Amino acid sequence: MGRTVAILIARLIFAGAFAMAAAFKFAGMADTAAYIAAAGFPVPLLLAWLAAIFEVGLVLAFLTGAFFSEAALLAAAYVIFLAFAFHGPSHWQGNQAEFGFFVDHFTFLAGLLFAAVHGPGERLTARNGLLWKDQAASAR
Template sequence: MSSQAIQTPLKTAAILIGRLIFAAVFLMAVSFKFMGMGATAGYIAAAGFPFPLFLAWCAALLECALVVCFLTGAFFSQAALVAAVYVLFLGFTFHGPGHWAANQDEFGFFVDHFTFLAGLLFAAANGPGRVLTLNPGWPGRA
């Protein structure tokens, strides 16, 4: 019998707590955006991107979708992969090597993104678990 055939209560709890943590992180991020969309747009503009307000709204909508996916388990692995790409992009764009000389704290923020990236990749590979998970009926998924 494989280790995936039986999901222990401890594994179930760990998966659910992990999903809640992912959702909470993105919920906090989107909350800050909604409370200060102009400030978010300013941060995006300072990084040199065009249409900063549009991009801020796109980021907020993406983060809302990620929260829903992590809480429900629907499209979980796909959402975790999208989140991983998003977190990698944010790490390099807003905290990458070009920012370290001006503020050494930025290196810590950069490394934090990679820690989060590792968790997202692990989650994408292992899925949302079987408890409190919507199954959208994707091919190959039980």
């Protein structure tokens, strides 16, 4: 029971983090695009919209458990990309807090990788995906 509760709480935390990120993007798409442009990326408004939509997809995967491991791996790659693109070493001189933001992304990465390997749990889970297999079905 404790394992199930821990897994469900972790899934809610992942979903909540990406839901907040998406909500902030949707609420201030122009500000998000300006932040992306300041980092030197082309077509910032398009990238802002794609990021927000991607984050909504991650939220759905974490809440339902569908394609959970795949979503966790994609989220891990996304989080590390964000760490280097927006908080990497080139940002540390101007603001030392950026180093803390950078390191925090690696903590998030560790959780996402752990989640990808262990799957969405056995409760409240849509049992489909390419990487994670239903343990009960495998045992039959």
